[in-house]
Amino acid sequence: MLANAATLGAINTGFHIIAFQNLVAPEELEGVRSIANVVTSTKRIEQYNWLVRLGKVREWIGPRVLNRFKAYGFTIENKKWEDSVEVEIDDITDDQLGQYVPQIQNMATEANQHYPRLITAILETGFLNEAYDGQPFFDESHPVGGRNITLVSNKGTLRLSHAGLTEAFENLHNLRDDRGEPLGIQYDTLFVHPSKRLLVQELIEAEYIIKGGTMQAYNRTRNIVPRVVYLPFLSDPEKWFLADTSKPIKPLILQIRERPIWQAVTNLNDSQVFDTDKFKFGLKMRHNAGYLLWQLAYGSDGSEVPAE
Numbered sequence: 001m002l003a004n005a006a007t008l009g010a011i012n013t014g015f016h017i018i019a020f021q022n023l024v025a026p027e028e029l030e031g032v033r034s035i036a037n038v039v040t041s042t043k044r045i046e047q048y049n050w051l052v053r054l055g056k057v058r059e060w061i062g063p064r065v066l067n068r069f070k071a072y073g074f075t076i077e078n079k080k081w082e083d084s085v086e087v088e089i090d091d092i093t094d095d096q097l098g099q100y101v102p103q104i105q106n107m108a109t110e111a112n113q114h115y116p117r118l119i120t121a122i123l124e125t126g127f128l129n130e131a132y133d134g135q136p137f138f139d140e141s142h143p144v145g146g147r148n149i150t151l152v153s154n155k156g157t158l159r160l161s162h163a164g165l166t167e168a169f170e171n172l173h174n175l176r177d178d179r180g181e182p183l184g185i186q187y188d189t190l191f192v193h194p195s196k197r198l199l200v201q202e203l204i205e206a207e208y209i210i211k212g213g214t215m216q217a218y219n220r221t222r223n224i225v226p227r228v229v230y231l232p233f234l235s236d237p238e239k240w241f242l243a244d245t246s247k248p249i250k251p252l253i254l255q256i257r258e259r260p261i262w263q264a265v266t267n268l269n270d271s272q273v274f275d276t277d278k279f280k281f282g283l284k285m286r287h288n289a290g291y292l293l294w295q296l297a298y299g300s301d302g303s304e305v306p307a308e
Contacts, residue, residue, distance in 0.1 A: 003092045008266040015104050015281050016262045022108035031116025034229050035243050036252040045077045074132050076290040078257040083107050084282030120233040122289045131294040138299035156300035160240045163306035165221045168298045175295050185244045193237035194230040238302030251297035258286035
């Protein structure tokens with residue numbers, strides 16, 4: 001096969017088709033859509049002026065009560081991401097292009113996995129990185145309240161267990177607005193590492209607790225959440241998370257500036273091609289992720305073994 005302009009154009013088109021046939025929109029990926037809002041970005045840095053509405057529907061007695069807004073602000077700067085391959089000119093002239101097809105397919109697979117990787121990393125580092133209120137996203141001291149500020153926690157330390165789940169759900173009553181009214185948060189999804197599948201079955205699916213082959217007691221955390229999402233990219237399998245995913249706003253945000261773009265260097269007269277005797281093909285993306293509402297999520301770092 002001759003490595004001429006027509007051939008290279010056909011190769012580039014073929015690689016482009018293979019890559020995009022295997023790409024999946026981030027909104028469709030389970031590790032993204034279940035916990036993050038996917039939004040479109042129009043510039044390098046997005047400024048979010050976050051208004052928290054203080055108040056809710058009330059019985060109309062006397063004059064109207066005008067609810068206030070409390071302003072918060074945070075920014076998310078988009079980052080560039082890429083994945084690329086090189087193709088030897090000799091592999092074109094020797095008709096060896098078939099070996100590159102799996103690489104292009106894998107490039108698309110890696111791009112698909114990149115989004116849940118990023119979301120998982122943001123979630124996992126929420127014990128250190130700040131939310132809009134200046135506290136770590138998962139923290140024991142989120143300030144809540146207008147004149148009478150109270151400190152609210154959405155962080156645990158127990159490993160995934162009956163005790164850990166019980167502690168998390170008992171904490172729900174502390175999630176209140178600035179007037180002290182319940183926010184109506186209901187955790188409906190558990191996020192955990194796939195290595196905990198058997199443990200999840202024992203904690204959430206089993207009707208009774210079995211120890212040493214003997215039925216001990218009724219499983220009090222059975223069906224405590226209707227859905228479990230396994231996050232294979234968690235670096236620490238002891239960390240686990242709960243979230244209320246039923247609201248229009250999710251705990252996290254995935255900000256998309258540029259969806260995957262296909263790029264190629266296939267000009268025989270290009271100086272890099274001249275120097276390396278190789279052509280280049282790749283994907284480029286621009287996006288980033290961040291935190292929205294800490295109230296909608298609970299995280300445990302799993303540092304403490306429960307006494308049960």
